[in-house]
Amino acid sequence: MTENAFLVRVQDHAGALERILSTLRRKYLGVEKISLFPGPRGVYEVLLRTSPSGASPDRLKAELENLVDVREVRGLGASECLNTREMALVRVRPGSGPFLTDQGRLIGQHDDGDLLEITGAPHEVDAALADLDSRDVLTGFHRSGEVPTPPGAHPKEGEDGK
Amino acid sequence: MRLLNGSEILCQALMEEGVEVLFGYPGGAILPFYDALYRAPSIRHVLMRHEQAAAHAADGFARATGKVGVVVATSGPGATNLVTGLATALSDSVPIVAITGQVPLPAMGSEAFQEADILGTTIPVTKHGFLVEDPDDLPAIVSSAFRLATEGRPGPVLIDLPKDVQSGESGMFPLGTRRGRRSFPLPPEGGGWSEAGLDQAGALMNQAERPVVMAGRGVVLSSTESMVLELAVRANLPVVTTLLGLDAFPPTHTLSLGMPGMHGTERANRAIQSADVILGLGLRFDDRVTGPVSTFAPHAEIIHLDIDPVSLGRTVRPRIPVVGDLRETLPPLAARVISRDREEWWNRLRSWSREAEPGSGESPAFGPLSGREATRALAARIRDSGALVTTDVGQHQMWLAQEFRSSVPGTHLTSGGLGTMGYALPAAIGAQVGCPDQPVWVVAGDGGFQMNLQELATVVQEGLPLKIAVVNNGFLGMVRQWQDLFYEGRLSESQLLGPDLVSLAGAYGIPAWKVSKAHELESVLDDAEATPGPCLMDLRIASEEMVFPMVPPGSGLSELVQTHALDLTP
Numbered sequence: 161m162t163e164n165a166f167l168v169r170v171q172d173h174a175g176a177l178e179r180i181l182s183t184l185r186r187k188y189l190g191v192e193k194i195s196l197f198p199g200p201r202g203v204y205e206v207l208l209r210t211s212p213s214g215a216s217p218d219r220l221k222a223e224l225e226n227l228v229d230v231r232e233v234r235g236l237g238a239s240e241c242l243n244t245r246e247m248a249l250v251r252v253r254p255g256s257g258p259f260l261t262d263q264g265r266l267i268g269q270h271d272d273g274d275l276l277e278i279t280g281a282p283h284e285v286d287a288a289l290a291d292l293d294s295r296d297v298l299t300g301f302h303r304s305g306e307v308p309t310p311p312g313a314h315p316k317e318g319e320d321g322k
Numbered sequence: 323m324r325l326l327n328g329s330e331i332l333c334q335a336l337m338e339e340g341v342e343v344l345f346g347y348p349g350g351a352i353l354p355f356y357d358a359l360y361r362a363p364s365i366r367h368v369l370m371r372h373e374q375a376a377a378h379a380a381d382g383f384a385r386a387t388g389k390v391g392v393v394v395a396t397s398g399p400g401a402t403n404l405v406t407g408l409a410t411a412l413s414d415s416v417p418i419v420a421i422t423g424q425v426p427l428p429a430m431g432s433e434a435f436q437e438a439d440i441l442g443t444t445i446p447v448t449k450h451g452f453l454v455e456d457p458d459d460l461p462a463i464v465s466s467a468f469r470l471a472t473e474g475r476p477g478p479v480l481i482d483l484p485k486d487v488q489s490g491e492s493g494m495f496p497l498g499t500r501r502g503r504r505s506f507p508l509p510p511e512g513g514g515w516s517e518a519g520l521d522q523a524g525a526l527m528n529q530a531e532r533p534v535v536m537a538g539r540g541v542v543l544s545s546t547e548s549m550v551l552e553l554a555v556r557a558n559l560p561v562v563t564t565l566l567g568l569d570a571f572p573p574t575h576t577l578s579l580g581m582p583g584m585h586g587t588e589r590a591n592r593a594i595q596s597a598d599v600i601l602g603l604g605l606r607f608d609d610r611v612t613g614p615v616s617t618f619a620p621h622a623e624i625i626h627l628d629i630d631p632v633s634l635g636r637t638v639r640p641r642i643p644v645v646g647d648l649r650e651t652l653p654p655l656a657a658r659v660i661s662r663d664r665e666e667w668w669n670r671l672r673s674w675s676r677e678a679e680p681g682s683g684e685s686p687a688f689g690p691l692s693g694r695e696a697t698r699a700l701a702a703r704i705r706d707s708g709a710l711v712t713t714d715v716g717q718h719q720m721w722l723a724q725e726f727r728s729s730v731p732g733t734h735l736t737s738g739g740l741g742t743m744g745y746a747l748p749a750a751i752g753a754q755v756g757c758p759d760q761p762v763w764v765v766a767g768d769g770g771f772q773m774n775l776q777e778l779a780t781v782v783q784e785g786l787p788l789k790i791a792v793v794n795n796g797f798l799g800m801v802r803q804w805q806d807l808f809y810e811g812r813l814s815e816s817q818l819l820g821p822d823l824v825s826l827a828g829a830y831g832i833p834a835w836k837v838s839k840a841h842e843l844e845s846v847l848d849d850a851e852a853t854p855g856p857c858l859m860d861l862r863i864a865s866e867e868m869v870f871p872m873v874p875p876g877s878g879l880s881e882l883v884q885t886h887a888l889d890l891t892p
Contacts, residue, residue: 174453175441182445219635226632228450228470 165209165236172202176229195305244306250276252297263288328457329358329488335464345379349396352423354488371776375748377407381416382749385735387756396423398436409447411478413739417471418478426486449477457492475630515644523625523642524658530599532667539566540604544648547731553656562590566738572729583611585720589674591879602626607638617878678724693863697721709761714746714770717799720869744773754786768794768820778830790858795865803868823860838862
């Protein structure tokens with residue numbers, strides 16, 4: 161069983177994303193995470209992480225590449241998967257924010273709660289959220305979804321600050 | 323000078339693509355286009371009686387002519403009725419462009435009257451789909467759609483056209499000063515083969531003691547039949563042809579082993595199971611051909627040449643995959659293959675039967691007609707007259723495939739991949755429109771015929787001289803065969819009450835005959851051939867007859883059952 165992660169560059173046309181998801185569905189692959197970011201000239205980048213399956217990554221890549229609006233498919237290897245980044249905007253109890261700057265950057269203080277920005281590798285964001293929850297200060301959050309690092313040198317672990 | 327509206331641009335774009343015929347059915351959301359079509363006399367419109375049939379007609383037109391078939395339907399139910407036709411075309415790699423009307427852009431998503439998300443609905447059954455949001459985009463979209471439909475592995479492409487876009491004024495004047503604002507870039511054509519790969523493939527072929535060539539529809543699509551024949555003759559290679567590739571290699575040639583798979587010949591199936599090298603040319607290795615993949619060709623190394631990279635390794639894993647157009651990949655491979663004798667292999671091959679059911683089908687002269695005999699006689703007429711034939715799905719399809727003897731490429735049209743009942747009659751309409759000077763025969767079962775028999779009206783309205791043979795056993799014959807063989811004879815809902823087909827044809831003004839005795843068959847076929855317009859033959863056969871050989875479902879090709887013991891004596 162393999163977990164598949166792909167970075168798909170796709171032209172922004174009607175139905176383009178549906179075709180990608182339909183291809184995965186026909187292989188009985190659930191999409192566990194999906195992130196979408198705009199790129200130049202109407203080409204979007206989609207990061208897809210699917211449920212583990214017996215489907216070969218090469219075959220999935222070939223099927224995705226066969227879609228008309230898809231410009232490029234890059235399978236993300238283990239090292240690239242480790243180097244994805246994510247942001248979470250976290251609301252914590254009013255007044256608790258200044259005491260939580262070891263977890264994230266305080267970006268706002270309001271009557272209904274303080275706002276923290278947490279960035280890091282997905283597992284680091286997971287850990288930070290779990291920690292806030294265990295301290296009983298977490299009241300809500302939104303996660304951006306994973307963003308892959310561009311081709312080239314990857315940031316070192318912890319290089320980008322929380 | 324007046325600017326063109328979207329519908330007029332579409333007509334112009336279709337004409338620029340060389341479109342001369344559309345198959346369709348009008349309705350509210352496509353009326354602006356039909357209005358423009360009224361003023362475009364160079365485009366013939368064939369008014370079908372159902373949108374599914376219109377899609378099959380476009381499919382038959384495309385298969386018969388090698389051109390793109392175009393089908394038009396309105397929004398909502400008109401569009402959703404296309405789905406089976408599009409899926410049929412996708413399975414069998416047939417280039418179709420489907421144009422659907424859509425509710426106006428501002429009404430989309432409001433559950434408006436006759437609104438359906440046809441772009442979303444057809445995603446799994448098309449190569450691609452476009453939603454047109456601006457009339458100025460139409461020239462580029464139409465051009466892209468036609469290119470996509472034909473390029474690589476052919477298939478259907480949908481253009482969804484909201485009513486306001488059809489009516490909307492563009493920035494274009496007549497006769498094509500194109501000022502499209504957007505372009506629709508397409509991916510570059512892919513190709514994946516190397517000289518080293520072809521060297522390996524050639525070496526493997528030359529070392530082979532027991533080679534088999536498997537030719538599929540890709541050979542017909544690429545018009546490489548003569549290259550395959552030349553290679554086979556020069557290197558003394560046995561050739562099997564899939565259902566969709568029956569006309570890829572002359573079936574009467576001594577090198578032909580016939581059709582492989584579930585109802586394939588003993589010679590073809592045993593050859594595959596004994597082969598040490600298989601050269602697959604333009605085929606998908608689908609499950610009806612392979613049986614369980616784990617049992618398929620257990621001793622063979624496989625070389626697979628196909629234009630579709632996704633088809634390589636989807637079922638059978640080739641040792642040497644070669645991605646590319648056979649017109650480009652086959653000649654350099656053939657040049658590497660040397661002639662070898664392989665007499666021992668040929669002696670083994672000849673020990674297996676090439677005939678589907680040796681000695682069967684000769685029913686007593688005054689006895690009931692057998693399906694085998696009827697289709698054998700039809701196959702002979704089709705071969706002798708150089709006709710095209712369309713078949714439906716089921717027993718008659720397999721009998722005719724087994725008996726098919728025509729050496730003319732592109733003459734056997736059937737729904738091989740999706741297995742669509744109701745395909746034969748409308749596909750024949752498309753084939754006859756595309757090839758008006760060629761005889762076109764329809765061979766259908768009574769089940770499939772009843773799925774689209776409303777198209778008899780189209781046949782008459784268009785004056786198409788189709789020869790329609792209904793192999794009629796009053797059952798869903800193949801369903802009954804499986805129920806008899808694998809469900810202990812429980813005939814659950816497989817018996818069909820049908821109309822009196824002779825009277826039905828008469829209601830449309832079509833001459834018709836019923837044949838129930840073997841000795842009546844030839845004279846009725848003579849009468850049919852002599853009839854200048856359309857005619858229908860109701861061929862009544864025994865309901866218990868089965869198609870053999872047969873590889874039971876789930877079994878390997880070696881486990882084929884060769885004959886049955888049906889007694890047809892009265």
